[in-house]
Amino acid sequence: MSLIDISPPLTPDIAVWPGDVPFSQAYALRIADGANLDLSSVTTTVHVGAHADGPSHYAADGAGIGERPLDRYYGPCQVIAVDVARGARILPADVAVPIAAPRVLFRTGTFPDPNRFDRDFAALSPALVDWLADRGVVLVGIDTPSVDPFDSKALESHQAIHRRDLAILEGVVLGHVDPGRYTLIALPLRIPGADASPVRAALSPLPPTA
Numbered sequence: 001m002s003l004i005d006i007s008p009p010l011t012p013d014i015a016v017w018p019g020d021v022p023f024s025q026a027y028a029l030r031i032a033d034g035a036n037l038d039l040s041s042v043t044t045t046v047h048v049g050a051h052a053d054g055p056s057h058y059a060a061d062g063a064g065i066g067e068r069p070l071d072r073y074y075g076p077c078q079v080i081a082v083d084v085a086r087g088a089r090i091l092p093a094d095v096a097v098p099i100a101a102p103r104v105l106f107r108t109g110t111f112p113d114p115n116r117f118d119r120d121f122a123a124l125s126p127a128l129v130d131w132l133a134d135r136g137v138v139l140v141g142i143d144t145p146s147v148d149p150f151d152s153k154a155l156e157s158h159q160a161i162h163r164r165d166l167a168i169l170e171g172v173v174l175g176h177v178d179p180g181r182y183t184l185i186a187l188p189l190r191i192p193g194a195d196a197s198p199v200r201a202a203l204s205p206l207p208p209t210a
Contacts, residue, residue, distance in 0.1 A: 003185070003202040005049040006105075006172045008114035010042075010198070014118035017145060020045040046196040047145075049114065052188040053168040057195035058158035064193035070138050074166035077103035077184035077203065079177050082122075086110050087149060089125035089157070103184050104132060107174040114173065119150040126160035133164035137182075141169030158209040172201050181206045 008014060016022050023044040029035035046065075047053070052073060055062025078101035082094045090106060108122040121144035132140055139162065140147070147157045147168060161168055169186055183204040188197035 003204055004177060004182070006174060006177060006201045006203055007199065009173065010044070010049050013115045014049055015113075015115055016045050017189055018117065020047060023048050023121070024144070033123075034037060040107055040162050041049075045196075046191070046194055048173045048200065049171070050169065050173070050186070050201040051196050052077055052186065053158070053170060053196045054188075054194060055162055056193065058155050059162045064191070064195065065188045065197045066190045066192040066194055068167065068188065069178075072103075073184070073186045073188060073199070075099040075103060075184060076206065077105060077139075077182045079107055079179050079182060079203070081107045081109075081179045084108060084110075084122050086122065087120040089123050089149065090128050091125050092128055092131040095128075095131075097179070099132065099135040099137060101181055102136050103139040103141070104137050104175060105143075105169065106171060106176065107179065109143070109175060111144040112175060115172070121150065123147055123149045123152075124157040126156045129157055129160035129166065130131065133166060135167060137166065139141050139167040139169065141172055141186075143172055143174040145171055151199045155159050164196060169199070169201065177203060 027040045029039040043142040054065030056064045110122040124147045186201035
């Protein structure tokens with residue numbers, strides 16, 4: 001099976017939301033220093049790189065990511081390229097192809113460098129969330145840090161996602177991925193009550209349908 005990695009590398013250079021906890025790695029033991037093994041720890045926001053938001057991130061009554069059903073994050077998926085302006089919200093009219101899978105990832109190209117935090121990335125519209133849910137979508141993802149614009153305080157798309165009980169993937173890297181159908185693998189860590197979890201997201205191409 002050939003897998004396409006859609007996760008950015010987690011290094012101290014990776015950009016996090018302004019004010020959030022950056023990624024760092026510290027070694028307690030190193031073979032290079034004469035120890036018998038390497039032993040390290042990491043400190044980071046749980047919203048680092050490719051990550052899955054838990055409902056508790058945006059809703060007072062929301063479940064943590066460790067309580068979410070894993071089947072949302074594995075299975076048939078569709079990558080859709082959209083041509084939208086920087087800072088815009090994606091509308092149903094921007095989607096030029098039929099929805100063909102219960103998991104949808106949007107390739108906007110508006111956050112091209114995971115190591116540089118550009119604030120004018122594209123996001124989802126609440127109308128698009130409802131439109132996708134009406135078509136059987138259970139997970140929506142995007143190649144930007146958030147499904148809402150940087151300056152949104154009401155988090156309208158997050159709230160629409162909570163109302164429709166969709167799963168979220170943010171921060172995936174899709175510039176090297178052709179639009180089409182795949183199998184998605186993006187399992188979050190089992191962290192009870194956590195507002196998000198990093199994921200190692202990957203796609204496996206599906207054979208074309210007749």
